[in-house]
Amino acid sequence: MSALPWWRDRRRLGWLIQLAVGLVVLLAIALLLGNLERNLTRAGLRLSFTWLNDPAGFDIAETLLPYTAQSSYAMGLLAGFVNTLRVVVVGLVLATVLGVASGAASLSRNPLLAGVMRTYVEVVRNVPLLLQLVFWYFAVFLALPAAAEALRLPGLTLAKSGVFLGPVSLVNGELSGGWRLSLELAALLTGLVVYSGAFIAEVVRGGIISVPRGQWEAAASLGLKPTTTLREVVLPQALRVIVPGLNSQYISLAKNSSLAVAIGYPDLYAVAETTLNQTGRGIEVFLILLTVYLGLDLGISLLMNRLAHLVRIRER
């Protein structure tokens, strides 16, 4: 019975290892929390969330909520979160459209089209997103002409005072009418969509490739046109591969939207940073940020899992 020394006994050794690791982790956490407590007390900053109800005092450039400088910090953070959601939702839709289009196009029989799409994907994925964002904002959008010499495209007007969708008119040197996006929002959306679009294109491409060639050939022999084949035969099968890939791309996009702070768009992170500066509540602000972003990821994952489920059921 006792022939086995304890260090060769897998089960006992396992428990010992777990005990040791658990102790170390607990000790480390206790040490950190102890330091935190001590340091916060010394600095007179006790952990509390009551300040969330105090008036924030700062303005937010653009918000969909009735937020003013008299509103509370909580309201300000919520306004920031709504701004984040706005970018994420719009960005998701546009990036998906761009990604699916360029993913499918990169498999086109036309080598020029396929080449252009491959180049787009390779260029965009190998350049850091933040660099792309500051490029879009500082080099492209801030270099737009003033309102009087605005760039007018059909249905789209670009000027230093903003990006206008729909018909606009020039009144006293100011553009009015249409649907106005601030330069910050426009640059952020452009950057995120172009970047995520390239990754989604790869996911879509991988999904389409995963469908056996025989499926194409079978459809062709039934006399289906290539577009019909793609829509009716290949995509439904490819979706099973694509949807999980999209899930992680969507989560990335949500997380990447926090880079807005670098180009002056008041998203959740930007408002949180302002809040930290005005209140000095680092720990609390960090906890709020962490919770909200984890919640956002979880929400996207849940939605995508539902979608994956739907795709699967329709197959059967």
Place this chain on the structure above:
Amino acid sequence: MGPWRALVATPADTALTAVLALLLGWAGWGIFGWAFGRAQWLVVRANAATLMVGRYPEPQQWRLWLLLGMLVSLAGVSWGLLRGRGAWPRNDRLAVAGLGGATLVLPPLLALGAVNQLRLLLLFALLLLLRWALARWSGHPAVLRFASAWGAVWAVAYLGGLWLIAGGLGLPTVRPADWGGWMFTLLITSLTLLLALPLGVLLALGRRSELPLLRWLSVAYIELIRGAPLITLLFLGQNLVGFLVPGGLAPDRVWRAAAVLTGFAAAYLAEAVRGGLTAVPRGQMEAARSLGLSSALTIRHVLLPQALRVALPAMVGQCIALLQDTTLLSIIGLFDLLGTARSVLANPDWLGRYAEVYLVLAVLYWCSCAALSMGSRALEQRLSISRDRATVPPSTPSPTAA
């Protein structure tokens, strides 16, 4: 059907080709006109040194040249060892042509001094020479003996490089606050990677461990880190670490950022490694165990060597992502390449020269990422992974998890 025929296969294709060609021509002409007309490249020429090494004090910059020389020699030697005798595959020829072209064309364009131009040429020659010599005599016993200590040589060189950059032990100290530019980006990327690799492997093993506590802890850590945007974690490092350690003991901001990046990269690398671990058949473990190998020995000699090979493309993808993620350091006020560029552009003398500087940065990042994936493909072939795997391009950085 030849590629030219495919361009005009059907009327629709012809129309598409024509439209695309027109668009491309128009865009190309626009870019050409901008690059040689309106763009003012003086900003890049005047700040080339700053973009490379930040505010590193000029009298000490010889140390960086020495470091570069050391790196070039090691790269040449490793390259030669990796390739072996007589092989100059297409990738190598491309790399030589690219590097050679860059060495010949860029320094005059940047108006570097004659001395620096000469140094760069010599370094390029040294690289080629070592690459050729090591490949030529790759079978020689002396070379083989040297090759067996290859890892140790790199490790010693790395520590030597750190010493050259930071100073101390007889050299004047250069504080981390004065490190910057491309050098800083490469330093922090490599350092983070070296630290994150073992951590990532441990986390991946933990996640697949039979011990529930280890498994839960690893899963919790990996998922928590992967769920949060990097910028919030950097925020934690910059603003809160000071509170978590005894007062005044918080290390310099650079080290705190490196620690955060390490913890971040480790979680992603762990997922890459886990992919490799799942690819190792269970039978391998059982066989090793039935031979009486202990868990540690099984992991070290059976599991990891196989898993890491399979995981290599994904891991390289993470390295590329990490290189790109270092740009976020500019948001917390550190002078990585992007941060340095932004501080250069803050000088009103260079007002509005964003496009020129950012384009140069983009090219630099792009080339580095491309080089990394090229290198990984070479390594992969060398490790003779099964055919179908080797054809999967490893240049797939998952999007920066900001």
Place this chain on the structure above:
Amino acid sequence: MRRLIQRLLPAVAAAALLPLAGCGGGDTGIGAGRLAAIKARGQLICGVDGKLPGFSYQDQGNYVGIDVDVCRALAAALFNDPNKVEFRELTSSERFTALASGEIDVLSRNTTYTLSRDASGGNGLDFGPTIYFDGQGVMVPRASGITSLKGLAGKTICVENGTTTELNLADRFREQAIPYTPVKYQTGDQTYGAYLQGRCAAVTSDRSQLAAKKTSFPDPEAHVLLPEVLSKEPLGPVTVNNDSALADALRWVVFATMQAEESGITSANLKEKLAFARANPNQADLRRFLGVEGEFGKQLGLPADFVPRVLTAVGNYGEMFERNVGQQSKLKLDRGLNRSYRQGGLIYSPPFR
């Protein structure tokens, strides 16, 4: 190849772990009070802006400016060497946590003295004497033709995140019911960059800062400050709450420069004044001030001759002002409120007794 990997792994691990050893060291603990810790360390760690001409910026690798001089004065008082300071550049967002967490000893970064920053229920800081009485201003391009705040109705204003500036901006414009849109950037660099690129009709900050930045613009004359002063911005050095030893030392080092100006002592005539004080036992005020007699230094935990040390290093307040932001500098700011009280200004030192 497997052998190669096996050889590589431990080496890589070793290479990876060694630098860690160098990361933690260098700082001393807090315990008995910051002043003691600074002395034990032999160096002061001072948080500055680092990019603001006149206040703190790098000139040929050396930090200069009036904020910098405060740190140098304290280092001179402690170590008789104004260079025993390590400067850390902080953004306005980081500065308070850097101080509260003990990363820096003193924050000297054009920081406005306000109730909520001082109160232990707020940011929990401790402010030293105000070294620059400032007010918030607004700068617009001359060509815009805007001459008052009212002219900014409906316009966009660039402002730096995390400052009292953005709060004052919200307050003033709300009071006067002027609609506006703030665009906030993380750093001053980006704020002024965006303003110069024409993103905003105006940029707002402390008037001294606007004047300082203007000097570096391609065409300084193309920009003009609006006459309105939006707020009171008393700028001064800051220490962490509940550490009076350090706060007092800092306070009286700064006051010493002000007292010296009142008494007509400059870095140039310091030697004569010292000799004069030593030779004349009846000059009690002067003797006490210069540490020839009494033990003011000891009471503060500073050397007896801390005042001469400070004056040798940075001169009196007037010299500091003129050298960094006044007529001898590029900024050419008028002393205005920052005259000595004897000339009708607000600079006033409590008595050294």
